[in-house]
Amino acid sequence: MLETASKEIDETRQGEAIERYSKGASSNGRKVYIESYGCQMNFSDSEIVASILEKEGYETTKLMQDADIVFVNTCSIREKAEQTVRKRLSSFHKVKEEKPGMIIGVLGCMAERMKSKLLDEEKLVDIVVGPDAYRDLPQLVNQVDGGRKAVNVILSKEETYGDISPVRLGGNGVTSFVSITRGCDNMCTFCVVPFTRGRERSRDPKTIVNEVRELSANGYKEVTLLGQNVDSYLWYGGGPKKEFEKLSEEEKAQSVNFAQLMEMVAQVDPNVRVRFSTSHPKDMTDDVLHVMAKYDNICNYIHLPFQSGNSRVLEMMNRGYSREWYLDRVNAIRRIIPDCAISADVIAGFCSETEEEHQDTLSLMEEVKYHFSYMFKYSERPNTLAQRKFEDDVPEEVKQRRLSEIIALQQEHSFEQLKKDIGKTYKVLVEGVSKKSDKELYGRNTHNSVVVFPRGNYKAGDYVDVKINDCTSATLLGEAVA
Numbered sequence: 001m002l003e004t005a006s007k008e009i010d011e012t013r014q015g016e017a018i019e020r021y022s023k024g025a026s027s028n029g030r031k032v033y034i035e036s037y038g039c040q041m042n043f044s045d046s047e048i049v050a051s052i053l054e055k056e057g058y059e060t061t062k063l064m065q066d067a068d069i070v071f072v073n074t075c076s077i078r079e080k081a082e083q084t085v086r087k088r089l090s091s092f093h094k095v096k097e098e099k100p101g102m103i104i105g106v107l108g109c110m111a112e113r114m115k116s117k118l119l120d121e122e123k124l125v126d127i128v129v130g131p132d133a134y135r136d137l138p139q140l141v142n143q144v145d146g147g148r149k150a151v152n153v154i155l156s157k158e159e160t161y162g163d164i165s166p167v168r169l170g171g172n173g174v175t176s177f178v179s180i181t182r183g184c185d186n187m188c189t190f191c192v193v194p195f196t197r198g199r200e201r202s203r204d205p206k207t208i209v210n211e212v213r214e215l216s217a218n219g220y221k222e223v224t225l226l227g228q229n230v231d232s233y234l235w236y237g238g239g240p241k242k243e244f245e246k247l248s249e250e251e252k253a254q255s256v257n258f259a260q261l262m263e264m265v266a267q268v269d270p271n272v273r274v275r276f277s278t279s280h281p282k283d284m285t286d287d288v289l290h291v292m293a294k295y296d297n298i299c300n301y302i303h304l305p306f307q308s309g310n311s312r313v314l315e316m317m318n319r320g321y322s323r324e325w326y327l328d329r330v331n332a333i334r335r336i337i338p339d340c341a342i343s344a345d346v347i348a349g350f351c352s353e354t355e356e357e358h359q360d361t362l363s364l365m366e367e368v369k370y371h372f373s374y375m376f377k378y379s380e381r382p383n384t385l386a387q388r389k390f391e392d393d394v395p396e397e398v399k400q401r402r403l404s405e406i407i408a409l410q411q412e413h414s415f416e417q418l419k420k421d422i423g424k425t426y427k428v429l430v431e432g433v434s435k436k437s438d439k440e441l442y443g444r445n446t447h448n449s450v451v452v453f454p455r456g457n458y459k460a461g462d463y464v465d466v467k468i469n470d471c472t473s474a475t476l477l478g479e480a481v482a
């Protein structure tokens with residue numbers, strides 16, 4: 001399978017059992033198994049859920065069969081993601097038939113989108129909890145123990161879980177996610193996220209810096225700051241987000257924007273690398289790029305979704321920028337950080353997209369030459385603006401053909417970009433032993449490209465200078481140099 005088409009696949013593959021690396025708490029004798037689907041934010045949220053439950057004495061297990069409670073943290077972004085979750089719920093239900101006391105809960109975006117309909121329609125589920133209600137989980141489990149079904153899908157304008165130190169689940173002990181905003185205010189017409197994750201709010205920078213300090217003290221070497229749109233991060237002392245111009249003088253004085261936050265995080269420990277995701281072309285400022293250029297430990301890599309290369313389609317998507325604006329942002333990246341890798345998200349076959357407009361997507365890809373892309377067919381989502389206003393009129397086979405063309409072109413570009421690295425030496429942060437051979441390690445360079453090299457005496461968490469000798473279309477191959 002093409003690596004460049006892997007996000008859809010990740011949605012299923014990543015739902016593997018997760019392991020706990022936390023300190024023990026006094027146990028209440030009940031075990032919880034959490035399976036996560038979808039974006040990085042969901043994986044990060046599952047760590048918050050584990051932390052909330054651990055405080056109440058629950059233990060997490062990586063074996064579903066051992067669990068008293070099974071939670072599925074779900075994704076609604078495309079129809080296929082929801083189908084995967086439905087299949088999993090059915091298979092859990094079969095286990096429950098053998099083990100009647102087992103509780104099954106749905107967390108996250110699908111819980112928020114479907115609400116109590118999940119209890120009525122699926123009949124496979126005991127608990128339904130939206131992304132802003134995780135603090136209520138212990139109480140909801142008690143409710144189910146008392147013989148009732150339990151639902152909390154209330155969205156909050158304030159909840160950031162800022163004070164909660166996540167239990168690191170299933171990770172490599174080297175890289176970690178740190179969420180900096182929740183929700184999204186952008187209302188892209190194709191997207192369900194503003195409905196499932198609610199209004200955008202920024203997390204107190206003090207709690208973010210503390211979490212990064214804690215990770216550094218525990219031996220972590222890389223943090224990825226997470227938000228649906230990191231560039232609109234704005235802290236001014238609490239409450240839901242406001243535009244900077246609308247702040248009082250006092251609020252302005254104590255405000256922290258994304259560029260400032262990134263600088264604070266980069267200063268925590270020069271040995272801890274900083275990444276972030278996702279950037280929004282309409283909000284990404286030159287200030288952010290200058291901070292990236294200033295700090296060696298901020299990686300030269302930006303995930304900058306474009307969605308479409310055509311301005312009319314972008315307008316219909318309500319993305320807030322044109323093709324020209326997007327290319328101007330790419331030029332700013334090239335000017336300020338000449339050696340910066342860029343990756344993207346793109347959607348094939350959005351409502352009314354013509355063949356010429358699809359060609360504009362391909363030509364934008366030619367102009368930018370992304371290192372990597374996540375590529376999708378448009379999938380109509382219930383209650384989104386696009387579903388209400390536009391017809392999903394690009395035939396399935398046309399969507400598929402356009403997507404295949406996008407994937408083929410991206411493969412060429414990924415290969416082209418990686419080939420440029422042959423002969424260069426990169427500082428690689430080792431993440432673990434290569435899946436293909438235990439004689440090799442893998443890690444990532446500043447561009448987020450995977451680098452595989454002979455193991456020697458190195459181990460996960462080491463920074464190693466690796467000279468690149470060769471590459472495949474998705475991986476750099478090299479050897480450690482002194």
Ligand code: 5AD
Pocket residue numbers: 077078190191192305307345346347376377378379380381
């Ligand atoms: N159909 C297809 N792709 C979508 N995305 C979001 N909503 C949809 C949809 N309805 C893609 C966008 C976004 C990424 C996370 O998922 O490209 O950037």
Ligand code: SF4
Pocket residue numbers: 184185186187188191192193194228229280
């Ligand atoms: Fe969805 Fe757009 Fe928000 Fe991204 S920026 S989460 S695509 S609404």
